[in-house]
Amino acid sequence: MTNITNEKKELDRLTTLADYDIDYSREFEDLDDLSKLAAHISGTPISLINLIGANTQWSISEFGMDQNQISRNDSICDYTIHEKDYLELSDLDKSEDFKDKPYVAGDPSLKYYFGVPLKTKDGISIGAVCVMDKKNHSFSPEKIEMLKIIAEEVMRRLEHRKLVKDLKEKLEEADDVSRKVSHDIRGPIGGIIGLSQIIKDNAEEQSISDIIELIEMIHKGGKSVLDLADEILSTHRELEKQSDYKRESLTLAILKEKLIDLYKPQAQLKDINFKVVVELEHKELLFPKNKILQIFGNMISNAIKFTERDGSVEIHLSFEQVTEAKAKLAFSVKDSGVGMTTEQIDLMMNHQAQSTPGTDNERGFGFGFQLSKHLITSMNGTLTIVSEIGKGSEINVKIPVKLYQLKD
Template sequence: MSDTSALIPENEFERALKLSEYDIDYSEIHGKLDDLTRLAAHVAGTPISLINLLDTTTQWTVSKVGLDVLQTPREETVCQYVILDDDSVEVEDMTEDERFKDKEYVKNSPHIKYYYGVPLKSPDGHRIGAMCVMDTDEHDLSPEKESFLKIIANEVITRIEYEQKLKLMRHSVDELKEIQRKVSHDIRGPIGGIIGIAEILRDQAEESKMEEFMQLLELINKGGRSVLDLADEILSTYDDQSDQTKLLKNQLTLEILQKKLENLYKPQALNKSIDYNVVISNGHQGLTFPKHKLLQIFGNLISNAIKFTPENGNVEVNLDIKKPDLELIGVIKDSGVGMTDEQIKEIMSNRGRSTQGTGHERGFGFGFKLAKHLIESVNGSLLIESKKNEGTEITVNIPL
């Protein structure tokens, strides 16, 4: 198992892209799948049950029973084997298996001995993660229990699909509300102008005692007023909202994005004693923007920066919003190994090769490629500045 390519599914980029399409916020999903995790542990009769999703570098534990874990380097996991094909994976004795016997979670607490994992497969066939049960003692699953666990795994995917559809619906509703707001603003100006002209003409008509002309202008005036009142009524649904109401579930502010990126990737940095900070500009507090794909974009770039930064190095993320164009500017700067001009050309043309991180992290070669693809999908741009052994600075521009 020394050949790392053997642990990468043939369709790894498409698999990672599918996971990114679910646009999962790993800081918020906890609790939504816990009933299924508890059910899996009960069915299997094991003290531990986890639901894990695997991105390009990290295994994210989105639901757990019996083991307090949130994220694990992908190369350290058992679930990386589960996503290789559609079959379940059973390891009867981890202490005797060459792949796992020296892992920290086998040698030390919690002393995992037994593992059974079912791939979490999307409706179009992509394995985005695994639902697993584990025991610290010998264990045996009957065929009936295995069948039950597969049914539960299917329900996990159904829930994830359901959450995605809700997000898409919220996004559509938000777009409709934005169109409604813009239309309201657009009709205010012309109608207001018509009313103004009608009032001027009415004043002139009064002086000439043109009674019929005045009646016609009065009708124009009243009609314009009624439409303008309607626009005001529509707009009032926005003007009267509190700040809390305005921030919908699929929206962020710079402050919230900062906290999420800090909380999600601080453990990876601490694991290598890297000084990791996320800083924001002070000029745009409260300005909201869609969450869509941002956590996946920045997450992949930050994980890469941490991966290629040696111990006691630093990674800093700067977030800002550029006006009047309303662009989110993200700068990820590290003190890592850096790149040559040729290496930059290779990865920008999607020809980059997987390399090992400074802490011997396994390179799967898809993190940057996925981030670049997602940035382009939202009409953003990406710039890399780097020198060998002098670190890297990546600037991302995303229109809001």
């Protein structure tokens, strides 16, 4: 991992990456043509599209190399994100910085790397497109320019994903407003109809034909509005039935699978017993994904980082205060790691902690925890830590979430 001198800049970078709310357990088939094209243009057998998280390099598209993730400590793209245009490295096997990396010292014995940073419109680098080979290359300016164009196209597609997701959220908010409006008008309109009926009945008894005609018009108009409100509500209910499963949503059962897929490989590298436990009662409730994977993932990576080999990391997922429309998502991660003092916990909670190496000398700068705490606060959630030196730590997070649909 590169030395990070500007901590605020790195936290801003990670926050920007989190805004894309990327689910690293999903397939990114719409990017596969670009990774394949990068390899074809460069004449290399391997091409990757990587995003650099707080502790992990995530590969969201691969060509010629089956790799979903590696530690940020082992990432060359971590260096690329600090470059203005690109990073080119030859003879990796002779480099003091890279010769001991697993993909250089072992299979596939790489010697050459060329990477272009993935930059947002604001110039923030969140990852890189890279090509690699077992032999050195020398790219022409035309090839370099084409690789830059591919990197720009990757960002366009990621931006498109983000815009679509944001639009869906806004449409759902608008849908909620329309539902509330239709509910709100039912009461007063129903009252108008009831009142008009009473007036009509009284008027009929007194044979006031003109008043009856006027009140009948009020009655019909009010009834039409009430029918319209019913139509809006029934349409909303039909849309809910059709679209709940198509939304960007999770259940506790799905979340469990994703956490195992993403973080068990990291635990296995240290022979750590990794376990995810889900409360059975509410495991099928649907709730928005909304950065949940980013928050929990950073907490889990930190737990693995500070747990000794052959130790344990256990995750618990449940719901609290469940109502028809909302609940509190409860997450806890308990490890058998090195633990922390009260003073260290206070420093972490106040963003004053200094990074320390993991139990396998993993490097890090504490940004993952800072980012998670920032996101939890922005979502009106809570975070608490209980820890003891030599016995491990337990982090508890509670986040209010909207529920899409109750399941039996």
